[in-house]
Amino acid sequence: MGEMGKCALCAEFGRKNRIISKNRHAFSVVARWPIKGGHCLVMPIRHIADVSELTGQEAKAVFGLISALQKALPKLYGKDAIVIQNPAKWRSEGHIHFHVLPSKGAIRHLFEKYENTPFREEAPEGIMEAETLKIRSALEKENSD
Numbered sequence: 001m002g003e004m005g006k007c008a009l010c011a012e013f014g015r016k017n018r019i020i021s022k023n024r025h026a027f028s029v030v031a032r033w034p035i036k037g038g039h040c041l042v043m044p045i046r047h048i049a050d051v052s053e054l055t056g057q058e059a060k061a062v063f064g065l066i067s068a069l070q071k072a073l074p075k076l077y078g079k080d081a082i083v084i085q086n087p088a089k090w091r092s093e094g095h096i097h098f099h100v101l102p103s104k105g106a107i108r109h110l111f112e113k114y115e116n117t118p119f120r121e122e123a124p125e126g127i128m129e130a131e132t133l134k135i136r137s138a139l140e141k142e143n144s145d
């Protein structure tokens with residue numbers, strides 16, 4: 001069961017007329033503050049803040065609902081559905097959730113417009129290797145702390 005009263009997203013789980021889909025560990029709702037029509041949120045029933053806290057069963061449950069929405073939304077809205085998950089800093093609720101929404105473009109299109117990045121530009125091998133080392137060593141440092 002959702003832990004009622006913990007946050008606004010936990011409270012959504014108690015509103016049966018607002019649940020789009022659910023399974024044993026996850027549920028989906030229409031976003032209360034939608035970016036656009038068809039904007040859905042998928043989350044674990046349990047109030048947790050981070051992806052790393054998902055159990056294997058919860059992860060499977062969440063991605064099962066995401067997958068179903070990604071199939072259904074294009075039929076309803078005529079656009080493919082993208083999936084986005086914000087870091088805690090950008091979330092209005094601490095409860096981890098994934099945004100699934102119809103989009104006329106891919107995530108690349110969004111970055112191209114919002115961050116003025118090239119739509120698709122192949123990175124030179126040396127840049128990719130440098131990035132790999134940088135991120136790998138950050139992960140190793142993270143894991144050793």
Ligand SMILES: [Zn+2]
Pocket residue numbers: 006007008009010011046047048095
């Ligand atoms: Zn919550």
